[in-house]
Amino acid sequence: MIEFKDVHLYYSGREVLKEISMHIPDGKITAILGPSGSGKSTIIRLMLGLIQPTYGEIFVDGIEISKFSEEELFPIRKKMGIVFQGNALFDSMTVSENMGFFLRENLNLPEHEIARRVDEQLKFAGLETHAHQLPDSLSGGMRKRVAIGRALIFEPEMILFDEPTAGLDPVSSNKILAFIGQLKKEKGLGAVMVTHIINDVFSIADDVLILYHGEIIFHDEPNKMQECDHPFVQSFLLDPEEL
C-alpha cells in the first residue's frame, strides 16, 4: 500500500504538487489522470524515491520513505516495478539481457536461476522468439512488453506505469492494457497507471485519481466521474481530446 500525506513539491520556484494526500491499495489498478504538466509522472517518481518531496510524508507498506538514502530505498524499490514512458531499455543489450540485467546487478543468484526467471518473463510477455534481438529491432508494443517483463523480474508487489499506451497504435494499446489486466488477474498484481487517455482508465482501472494543476480534484471509481461537479472533470468528460 502506498500513502501520501500532505505532500508538496516545489521545482524551480514553482509548486508542482500541492497538498497531495491519497492512499493506493494493493491488488487494484489505480489510474492517475490529468493534463500534461499536472504532476502525474512526478507522483510516480515520488513513490519510488527518485525525487524527494519538499514537505510531507510518503509511506510504502507503512514505512515512511521520503527521507531515505539510495541504499535504504533499494528494498522498497524492489517491491515496485516501473515501466517508464519511453521504456528506458538498454539499447546495446538484447531483450533477454535487458530482462536479466538487474537480477545480475543486484541479487546474488546462480546463472541458471536468472535464466529461469528470464525465460518465465519472456514466455509471459510472449517474446520467446525475440530473446536475442536488440530492442531497436522490435515494435513499440513489443518494447513495452520487454519493459514490463523487466519490471516483473523482481516479482514486485505493485507495478507503476508511466503512460503505458503513449505512442502506440490502437491495436498495440489494447494489447498492453489487456496485458496489464492479465497481470492483475493472474498474478494479483496491483498497478498505478499514469495516463492522459480516458479510454485507458475506463478499460482497466478500479480507481481513478484526477490531477489538475498539481492538486487532486477527484479520487474514486471511474464510473463516479459523472457525479463530480469540478468544471475540469465535466469539460473533460464532454471532450476528452481537450486533455
Next chain:
Amino acid sequence: MGDYAEFLNERLKNFVHTMQEFYYFSTRTFKSFKATRRYWNEILNQMSICGTESIPIIFVSSLAIGCLLTVEVGNQLEGFGAKLLTGRTTALSVIREMGPIVTGLMLSARVGARNGAELGAMQISEQIDALRAFGTDPIARLVMPRLFAALVMFFPLTALSDFVGLVGGGIVAQIYHHIDPGFYWNSALNQLIVKDFVVGAVKPFVFAVIITLVSCFNGFSAQGGTAGVGRSTIKGIVVSSGLVLVANFYISKLVLENMNF
C-alpha cells in the same frame, strides 16, 4: 536595474547550486571506489575505450607538436648560435608542458565528448532513472569505472605523448636543423631533473579527474531531448578543456616553485 540585479542573483544562485551538486556528485564517485571489484569488467572496458583507442590521436598530435616545436625552437636558437640546445629546450617543453597539455586537451575532446554524449543520451531516455529505480547506483555503475580507467590510462598516454614528441623533435632536429642525434638526445635527456618529471607526471592524474567528473556530471545533467544532449556534451568539453589549461598552469607553478631537485 532591478531586473538586471534579479537576473544576476538568479545566475549566481544557479551557479552555487550547480557547484553544490558537482561536489556531491564527485564525493559519491570517489566513495563508490569500494565497488571496484564488482565492476572490474566495466573498468577494463573503459580502459580500452579511453586508453587503447586513444593511442592514434595522441600519437599523431604529439608527433606534430614535437616536430613543430623543434622547428621553431631551433630557428630561434640559431640566431644566438645556440642551436645545439634545441634538444634541451624541446625536452623541457614536451615533458613539462606540451606532452601533458596535448594529451589533456585531446582526451578532453575524445573521452569527454564520449562520456557526455553517452551519459546524456542515457539520462534523457530515462535509463539512468531505470538504474536507480531497480536498485543500481548509476554513479558506481557508470561514472566510477570511467574515472578509474582514466586515472590508470592517462599517465601512460602522457608518457607516450612525451616519447613521441621527443622522437619527432629528434627527427626534425636531424633532418631540418642538421643536429647530430647524439647531441640532440644528450642535450635533451642529460639535464632533465626530478622536478621536470614530477610536473609532467602529476598532471595526467589531475586531468583524469577533471575531464571525467566534468563530462560525466554534464551528461547526468542533460535535459531537453537530443538538443540537450548536444548542449551538455559541448559544455562538458568546453569546461573541462578550460579547467585543464588552468590546472596545468597552477601545477607547473606549484611544483616548479616549491621543488628544488
